[in-house]
Amino acid sequence: MGSSEDLAMEKKRVVVIGGGVAGSLAARTLQNYADVYLIDAKDYFEITWASLRSMVEPSFATRSLISHAEYLPNAHIIMTAAVDLTDNEVMTAEGRIVAYDYLVIATGHMDDGPCTKTEKLSYYQAEHEKIKSSNSILIVGGGPTGVELAGEIAVDFPDKKVTLVHRGSRLLEFIGKKAGKKALDWLVSKNVEVILGQSVNLNDTSDGVYQTSAGETIKADCHFLCVGKQISSTWITKTILGESVDVHGKLMVDANLRVKGRKNVFGIGDITDIAELKQGYLAQQHALIAAKNVKLLILGGNENKLATYKPASSALAIVSLGRREGVAQISCITTIGRLPGKIKSGDLFVGRTRKQLGLSSDVK
């Protein structure tokens, strides 16, 4: 027989939509306090920032891809996309209706890749074979994904000819100019050819010959498209929360991380309109605050006691450059080399992220 507090909590149902960085941690934190349902388009959580290492070392993915069932033994997992919602129910793509008392929306970015962990492991194996069997590789996109992939290939396969084409005038536009310039110099020092201010029409290629928007020709045995994924909020605009999505597709939340105007719906992670750099460690902080607030409300706590989230006032980001180096921006300081590499690039925070989800650092 549980305490009256336990019983009050057991009755409430919390639905978390999106099992990425934010949603996985929110569901994990709440699973013993409520009847938790996680709705995610995939059957696994992927540590995003480890994904490029898995392209050059597919076995790395055995730790960075985590089945939802592994860290959510006490929650219900529904593998499908959420497509609509009402004041107390979520509708899924498969026509299922899931009732909620509290809702946490964490749909960050839509991943159009494999939906199961097994398929994703095979995908990395195939991408690895593609890299190994190519002498020349074209990377399209100079944001964190393109730069990290170029770094991984340049370090692990120094004999490959790597060309990176980026539409913008500098690399890593999400952080400061100095970081972009340092990353550029590092890539060039590793013999990566970087072409800025141009794009590549991937629909117009033949026999490994690619044309850039400026009419340049690039020969490559294969290519990787590394452009940022879209925010997954279009589905919300068609629901009762449509007016809570701003013109940039961001879900508007208040200081307690509740969707504006809603008492029992929270928004966390990259999908929110919080004015700060979109980073996973911040999405994790959102998750912990939202979970704390859901617990308080379940217990009938005073609304004045809801925890508030203070947006990060300065930029903190590390982009890995192969296995040992990285480029970091910490507030207005930018640094490159072994020090940021020591923080991120070795294990890519995989052990730490696994532990946050209550798992061992390594796969047993």
Ligand SMILES: Cc1cc2nc3c(=O)[nH]c(=O)nc-3n(C[C@H](O)[C@H](O)[C@H](O)COP(=O)(O)OP(=O)(O)OC[C@H]3O[C@@H](n4cnc5c(N)ncnc54)[C@H](O)[C@@H]3O)c2cc1C
């Ligand atoms: C290359 C790269 C390196 C990075 N490095 C770092 C780093 O070192 N440190 C750091 O802090 N951050 C880093 N980031 C940023 C970090 O990955 C993001 O900030 C983080 O993933 C955001 O988490 P999220 O939970 O909001 O969204 P996501 O992680 O994008 O998760 C969204 C989830 O929602 C699901 N979903 C989407 N739509 C629906 C729907 N309609 N129904 C059901 N499920 C849905 C998706 O399948 C996915 O599981 C990096 C990003 C990239 C691309």
